[in-house]
Structure formats: C-alpha cells, structure tokens
Amino acid sequence: MWQSFYDTMIAQGRWILIPKGLGVTLLIAFCAILIGSILGCVFALFKISKRKVLNIIADVYVTVIRGIPMATQLMIFYFVIFSPMGMSNAVLVAIISFGINSGAYCTEIFRAGIQGVDIGQMEAGRSLGLSWWQTMCKIILPQAFKTILPTYTSEFIILIKETSVASFIAVVDLQKACDNIRNATYNAWIPLLSCAVIYLCLTLGLTKLFSLIEKRMAKSDRSK
C-alpha cells in the first residue's frame, strides 16, 4: 500500500505536479469568483432597473450563460473566440470564461438578495433625502449581502469543482495533474483519490471560512 503510494506519487518527483496544479485551480477559482461577483453586481442592478433595455441585456446574458454547459462554453471561448484573436494563454481564457459563467449565477443570487430586502427600506431611505444610489449602496446592499452569503458560498464551492473541466483547453489544473500521474503510472485509484481528497479539503475549508464570516455578521442582528 505505502509502496504503491510511493511508486505512484513520490517517485520521480511526480507529486510536484499536484501543488502546481492546485495553484492553477485556486488561481482560476479566485479570479473567476472576483470577476463573477463584479459582473453579478452589475447585471443584478440591470435586472432590477426600470429601464427596459437594461432588463433585456441582463435577461439575455443570464439565459444564454446558464443554458450552456460549462465545458461547451469553455471550448467556445477558447477555440472560437480568444485563440483566433491571438490570445492563447489558456489560463487567462479559463479565468475569463469561468468568471463570465459564474457572473450569471451571481446575478440571480444578488437579485434575489436585493429584492429580498423590504421595499420599505428603499422608501425610507428616499424619504430621508438620500438618492437612489446612496440608498442602494448604504442601506439595501449591506442588508442584501448578509442574506445572500450562504448561497454565495455554495456558488463559490460549485465554481471550484467546475474548474476541473479546465483541462479541456490544455490548462494543467489539479484534475489534469492527476490525469498525468495516472497516465504515467497506469494506476487509477491513488491519483484520483488524492485529487478527490484535495478538492474535498478545499471546499470544506471554504465552507468553514464562510460560516465564520456569517457568524461574525450575525452579531449585529437584533434577533440573536
């Protein structure tokens, strides 16, 4: 058992592939969630806006992106859009396309959060003389943030797991690193189980982190 683990993972320094791949996975996931959150914020505001044009833009974005599988999208971004344009840095393409994908889901999460805040809050803000933007930024969004945190956490976790399809466009992420070890050693279970354990640790750690933030925020709740 230990011998076969040694032969598969340690011999010839193959284990180095794993931290390298893990780094790429984390880089893609963190950058993508950043892009996704920004896009999500913008399009959520578009969605609740009173202008018809903005509504339609946001609707089209969410419908198209949510309706296409991630792997298909990723390959479209790489093979059809970016590399004919001369940008063949696959990691960057992965970050952009995972970001755009995550943005669509964030849009819906944020919209639900904003609309979940009682309408009276906006009316109260406006009657106190604040502008629409001021009310939105200072009163509505902070409250919405608290309610969306649990769903936002799960979106982040889903995103980390989804990055495992990045090897479709020649990105050497954690999954691909394990595939490489599997191909070099003809041993399927050690690399795959190691990969699974690492993904699990990542998502567990994140869940813990976010639940800490949630608790910290709950301190200001009157009801608790």
Added chain:
Amino acid sequence: MKKIIGVISVAIFVLGMTSCQKKSVVVINSAADLEGKKIGCQAGTTGELYLQESVKDAKIKSFKTGIDASLDLKNGAIDAIVLDELPAKEIVSRNPDLTIVNDNFMTESYAIAVKKGNTELLESINKTIADLKSSGKYEELIKAFMPVDGNIVIPEIEDIDSENVVKMGTNAAFPPFEFILGTDIVGFDVSMGKMIANDYGKKLKVIDMAFDGLIAALQSGAIDFIAAGMTATEERRQNVDFSESYYESNQVIIVRKPVQ
C-alpha cells in the same frame, strides 16, 4: 418503513452483485474477431475511425487516452483495444496481464500537421525531417526512444535562446512518442519538435491537450504545429497541411492474456 428500506437495500445489493459480471473469456486472434465485441480506442485516432467504419456491430468506447482504455481493459469492461503499435507495446510492457495481437490490418504513416496555408513553417519542418534522415540523427532518435532492451534514454537537446516561441500541440499519453516523465513532457516527437523549433529559429513550447482537440486548436491558432503521432489521413488533409512522413506504424489489438 424499515421493512421497505430493508427490501430495497437487499434488491440493490443483489442487482449490484449480478451486474458485476466476471471478466468474460473472449478470444480475439485477428481483426476479423473484433466483430460484435466491446472495443476501446482513443478518441479522434485512426483506430476509432477504423472501428466505426470497418468493424460490424462493434460497441465502441472512445477514451481520452489509450492508457485510460487499458485501465478499462484490465477491469474487464471492454474486450480489446485498437491502438497504434508503439504505444500499445509500451502499455503491454508495463501491464503483464495484457498482450498484443498483431494482425497488420492497417499501416499508416505519422506526419506533423500545420495550419492550412502555413507554407513557411511547413517547408522548415520538411527540411528538418530531411536533414534528420540524411545526417543519421534520425536513427539516433529511434534508438533512444525505441531501444531493443526497453530502457529509454532521453537525449539532451539544447533549446536556442529566442524571445519568439513556436507552440507544439501534443497529447502526452502516447509513449514513446510523447509521455510524462516525472514532471516533464518528453518523447520522440518532443525531441524532434525541439530540433524543428531550433531550425525555425524559435523557442519550443509544448502544450499538452486532448488528442481530439488538437486540430481545432491548430485551426484556431492556439498552437502552431501538431506532433502527436498523428497519421496523415485524407479526412485530416482537408483541414490541415501535413509534412513528409516521419514514422511508419500500424494498428494493433491489445487483449487480456488468456488465463492459464
């Protein structure tokens, strides 16, 4: 409620046990025996094409690499694999319970692919291949990567120092043409790719991707040439330009060794 759960779990258990069939004894001695069998292959290869077009009632399972197919063959989920000769030999030498049936049913020649119309790179590649063959370096490469005793020695080839890169696409699960050693991608094609890049005056960058994605990547400009043990077929010629052939190979069948 408990009874229902009990009945369901027993049913699932029984179903599970019966569906785990034993590794069936299948005799395959020639390409003709493939008919109606469960056969694995690598997606996008000529082996896959052969199975689709020439083998009747074959249940084809296409894997991303031949090595994945060999894992499935060992597990008994498929009966045979159709794969290029040298990778098949490499797989069999690492897996003592597999063996090769060589029926010489399909010979083919590997070539390097470039984007259609990229004559400048194509001419440079053709010149490198011709130089290799005439200078005897080709034999050295063959000896290094396909040694009689099975011990591959990777020859050292200096990269030239250049700011411009030329990108080679490959699928690093195709020993001895390309495979992973430790953390590096090495192999016959990689060494030859380095020579091509040196002659072309650019630094080589190897990009590892799925075999069936290589031509799309070439067409979109993500890579500059493909060196992946790719056979120059008529279908592929319609989409890419091929260099002179650099290796003759044939397709073989990998099967499990009959149990004594």
